[in-house]
Amino acid sequence: MAGTHGARPRRVRLWRWRSNPLRRRSDVIEAWVLLATVVLALLVGAFAGVTAAGVVDGSIEDRREGVRPVPAVLVEDAAHALPASVTEDSDGGVWAKVRWTAPDGAVRTGRAEVGAGTKAGTEVTVWNDRAGRLASAPPEGAEARFQVVMAGTTVAVATGGLVVLGGWLLRSRLQWRRLAEWEAEWQRVEPSWRKRMTG
Template identity: 40%
Template sequence: MAAFRGPKVPNAWLWRWRRNPLRRRSDALEAWIVLVAGALTVLGGVLVGLLATQSVEHGLARQRTEWHSVLALLADDVPKPTASATGADIVWAEVRWTAADGSPRAGQARVSVGSRAGTPVTVWTDDDGRLVTRPASPSQARLRASLVGILMGVSAAGVPFIGGRLLRGHMERRRMDRWDEEWQRIGPLWGRKTG
């Protein structure tokens, strides 16, 4: 079996970079395309992923410092569900609170079913007194940032990878077309007898 494989050549995958009389210009160009596309895939993916992760972590940390919990009061009674109705234990209802500037505010918050008007409810607001969701904890922020970073890194790495594959495919089709043209010229000469 070893006789059919031929001699082992060290670093056979570098054949496009070595001097060789059979190496074509397109082989060297393809080697450069593979090198550049590979470098851009790895470096671009890692760089974009890290930047996206840092950006998301920074934004979520800023939310933790700027958003505040405020005590709001339930505006109306929340009736208990009837026996025939199947529902959740938590529903949306109107609550009222006072913003940091002293102005009265109202909005929708999730409250327990059967709560009475005036029941205190904790809501989260931004610096302008608008309702916001509860900010992510540091561990939730790390998880979200990591997932976004991975998604962005893979997406960014896909662009040069796919671009390199498309360019190599185009070069391969061109090479095959040239071989077909040469075969059309040379093929009929093989049938001639020299004499």
């Protein structure tokens, strides 16, 4: 017949939700599992992401409160310190020896990040913790927002992925159970079917 040769079977969308003779109880359960997996992945992932972002934002705020900028003087030329043990970072800064006065009045020295071409005797700004020790500057502006967003996104995706994995494992278990039910039913039907075919 023209137009029927090689016709592909039409897919029925959402067939597990529609009443039909071939739908089994396990099909309905699987449909609910899929729906619950999607909803939980979105809700739990979003909640975990927002929580993680809040934790990171709070941590950054604690770092801001725990350090303060203080004036310091560069003890050595940054350019001269480069060949020794100074490490360059991605911004072109270098670690050079500086001198500053701690809150208790003691004069201290240490290595802090300064511009690569900074001369000895130049006043620079370093960060101290509450004990007057050198500390890294807390992230500000775009850098802080980036850390908060990245933390929230990473945790949200990871948590949502775990939920999806759990749903997939449960669905696989349902599929194995359905196959076992089909096999058991076939064992009951097969003798009578074989008798009719050979009779």
